[in-house]
Amino acid sequence: MEIDNNNIYKVTIDRPMGSSHPDYPALIYPVNYGYISGIIAPDGEEQDAYILGVDVPVHEFTGRRIAIVHRRDDLETKWIIVPENIVFNKQQIEEMIYFQEQYYDSYVEMLNDEMWDAFDEHENYLGYQIKRSMAKDLPEGVYHIVVMVYTKTSDGKILVTQRARNKTYPLKWEITGGSIVTGETPVEGAARELSEETGILQTLENFREIYVHVDKIRHCIYHCYLTCIPKEVPVKLQMGETMDYRFLDFTEFNKLVLSDRFVLSEQSRYILHKELMEEVLNENN
Numbered sequence: 001m002e003i004d005n006n007n008i009y010k011v012t013i014d015r016p017m018g019s020s021h022p023d024y025p026a027l028i029y030p031v032n033y034g035y036i037s038g039i040i041a042p043d044g045e046e047q048d049a050y051i052l053g054v055d056v057p058v059h060e061f062t063g064r065r066i067a068i069v070h071r072r073d074d075l076e077t078k079w080i081i082v083p084e085n086i087v088f089n090k091q092q093i094e095e096m097i098y099f100q101e102q103y104y105d106s107y108v109e110m111l112n113d114e115m116w117d118a119f120d121e122h123e124n125y126l127g128y129q130i131k132r133s134m135a136k137d138l139p140e141g142v143y144h145i146v147v148m149v150y151t152k153t154s155d156g157k158i159l160v161t162q163r164a165r166n167k168t169y170p171l172k173w174e175i176t177g178g179s180i181v182t183g184e185t186p187v188e189g190a191a192r193e194l195s196e197e198t199g200i201l202q203t204l205e206n207f208r209e210i211y212v213h214v215d216k217i218r219h220c221i222y223h224c225y226l227t228c229i230p231k232e233v234p235v236k237l238q239m240g241e242t243m244d245y246r247f248l249d250f251t252e253f254n255k256l257v258l259s260d261r262f263v264l265s266e267q268s269r270y271i272l273h274k275e276l277m278e279e280v281l282n283e284n285n
Contacts, residue, residue, distance in 0.1 A: 199236025
């Protein structure tokens with residue numbers, strides 16, 4: 001097999017999620033792991049690959065290569081293969097493959113990194129883009145925009161989703177959200193994230209901004225939105241991102257968001273704006 005310019009590859013899984021390493025039985029694979037027939041790695045063997053973003057054991061998988069894991073103390077390289085609609089940043093990849101890469105001096109090379117527009121803390125565009133993989137290393141005074149979307153039904157139910165097992169904050173509950181990409185406005189990013197993560201389509205006019213919060217530690221400017229839908233609808237879970245969802249009344253939602261089952265950073269912002277959030281989430285649509 002030749003290198004695919006579109007970075008799409010079929011992986012044969014010989015160590016499915018939940019299986020043991022053939023030489024080290026105590027090492028359990030939390031992700032699917034296999035090889036790509038016909039592509040020879042630097043060590044002379046067929047190219048190995050981690051499959052990220054798939055929450056169940058599989059025997060074969062076709063997906064997109066987004067990164068290469070290099071080992072300074074070994075000839076082997078490992079490819080990172082994900083579903084075509086999934087994006088992980090460098091830190092997320094490092095966390096998900098740590099179970100095995102902790103034993104090597106390895107580093108992750110990102111391919112076709114997602115790009116974000118760079119802003120100052122007043123949301124003035126700085127005239128250049130930053131790579132998603134550099135999110136944890138932004139210089140002083142440089143920010144990117146993150147959107148959060150509270151989805152509420154006409155009878156006051158609030159949508160929450162549960163993060164996938166192999167993501168950071170595994171199995172924690174959260175609301176819809178993510179970073180906007182180059183060229184997007186915050187509300188356009190909110191509509192896209194809602195569509196990608198839940199399958200719910202809303203026009204831009206159906207998003208009401210609740211607050212804007214600048215986090216100088218995370219270098220993020222958070223735009224929080226409310227969008228309303230007539231009733232509960234089946235949610236299309238995004239593979240590799242979410243694994244369950246619920247529509248909760250405000251009392252149930254408030255109890256969940258203040259518990260240790262909710263993503264801590266989202267919980268912190270909710271508490272900071274708690275009076276406003278309670279007012280918005282309790283009002284009639």
